[in-house]
Amino acid sequence: MMLEDKQALISKLKKDLLAWQGIPQRSNDASTMGLGPLEKAFPNGVFPKGVIHEFVSFNRMDSAASCGFIGGLLGKLMQADGNCIWIGSIQTVFPAAIRSFGVDPASIVFVSMKREKDVLWAMEEALKCQGITAVLAEIHQLDFVQSRRLQLAVEKSRVTGFILQHNPKILLATSCAARWKVTSLPSQSDDGLPGIGYPCWDVELLKVRNGSPAKEQITWSPQGFKTFSKKEIQVKDWNYNYQNLG
Template structure:
């Protein structure tokens, strides 16, 4: 005799079906892979960083843009661990390619495309996201409409390519069809005692919006080839506070 499904089982199945319709790859669609992002992944549906989706990153100052680029390279390094290639499309690229090795990215795995007009950047990003031979596409631009972002999301749902949109100084924070919205700021690094130079890069990372997930906030450092958490935001008696890790 078949046992009736519990309410929790029914809810989980419905959630999987909804996520599948929204472009998330669920266990029924194929094996899921953890990218060793730690608590970041717990904020997403099924506790897995969404691939085959478009992520939005916001920067309002040059130092924020540099920190955001570093954080994105940490994510990309994990996405490219098992092979594949990435296209990096922009108008005013300031990235120093050899520095990518610090984040586990071989420079020859990234193809840079420098264009003159933002309209051309958006077109190139959309066409690149349709190419299932790629693992990821990074697009640096300022403005994009909801309709344009929907075209990007439709492209990745078919190709399963992961897209990163880095928006520097956008005129408006309009709603997009991206699965997440991030904001990253630099925080001071820590030097070993009596050691010269600078320490490992540290960031204050805010996951402002995430579709069907839980927004979060962390202070973390990139060292030893991974994200190491310094502080995380938790709720204590209904109030949010930053809790030091370790």
């Protein structure tokens, strides 16, 4: 067998494996999440839906940044008529703030539970409901067995799940499709003036099933996600300070 034939066979097998796992093929009209080059890290260059995404944070600032970034993802996933269940024993989100990401707070059901095992049980049950767009749970620790139960639930319902781990004692191996780490960056404004602008994040994909780790700087505006470089913020700050000196 020639080298070209072997490469073609391997490529076909990879595509077949991804299809069997429910990962969509890339098409010309495939909708994107607006994450720019970061989406190329996923299989077929498509943000995986109907799987479990794991977010980790190690302080309150990163937890807030992760909630904001997930809010942007929910805004893209839910569009006009989607709905979501947000479960947790930790109250870290201000519902009205979700509106800035294009999500109507009325379309989210917030569930508060005291014990983490109850949070995970509620998430597993919610993920089985096919009429839900997404389910999010906030916990402190996730292990492989727990993540596998959640993944089995979404394989039938095709609901997208988000797990946000707040300051886990140790990062354990899980069966989640992707592990994210989001940290906050100085905000940006369109006119370059100082003050509070649009939220910015340093978004890192620590692991991706059938994909590659990646890292991008991303901001949110009323038009959606947009990538940028840290140099852009430095240039804007320098220009403003220079003008003030004049």
